[in-house]
Amino acid sequence: MTIREGKLTKVVLLIGILLVVVFSVSAQQQYGLDGDWKCKRANSLKEQGEQISKVNYSLKGWMPAVVPGTVLTSLLHNKLIPDPFYGMNNKRIPDIYNMGRDYYTYWFVRDFNEVFPAKGDKVWLMFRGINYSCKIYINGRKLNDKPDKGDVPAAEL
Numbered sequence: 001m002t003i004r005e006g007k008l009t010k011v012v013l014l015i016g017i018l019l020v021v022v023f024s025v026s027a028q029q030q031y032g033l034d035g036d037w038k039c040k041r042a043n044s045l046k047e048q049g050e051q052i053s054k055v056n057y058s059l060k061g062w063m064p065a066v067v068p069g070t071v072l073t074s075l076l077h078n079k080l081i082p083d084p085f086y087g088m089n090n091k092r093i094p095d096i097y098n099m100g101r102d103y104y105t106y107w108f109v110r111d112f113n114e115v116f117p118a119k120g121d122k123v124w125l126m127f128r129g130i131n132y133s134c135k136i137y138i139n140g141r142k143l144n145d146k147p148d149k150g151d152v153p154a155a156e157l
Helices: 002-026 071-077
Strands: 037-041 063-065 106-109 124-126 154-156
């Protein structure tokens, strides 16, 4: 009788410890920044990332962007290229080999608000699936040093 009670206590304690671990891990707030992005061809702008990423920078004239997505998915969404999945339309889309890299180099911008973290807490931006290369700016500050590295896993704000 006492042995069974001892086993039951251990199982309940183990379940209690697991619940504490699960709830403490899920207590970290996470949310996606997909949707509500704008984009514009980089060589059509005079400004660079330091200026574009500032809060008061106007996005007037920028087109809606598809994120997650690529430059091509944003161009398709805005009907600036033909649907590559219809007939032979893929042949009508300018090839980067012929057009050059700058033709498909775009700035992607999204405004978002983040609450200032409590003392000892941190805020991280997690990046997944960067297609080729990127320069990441926030509030006029560049976050990554190697834009051609490819996938940037995270950056602390």
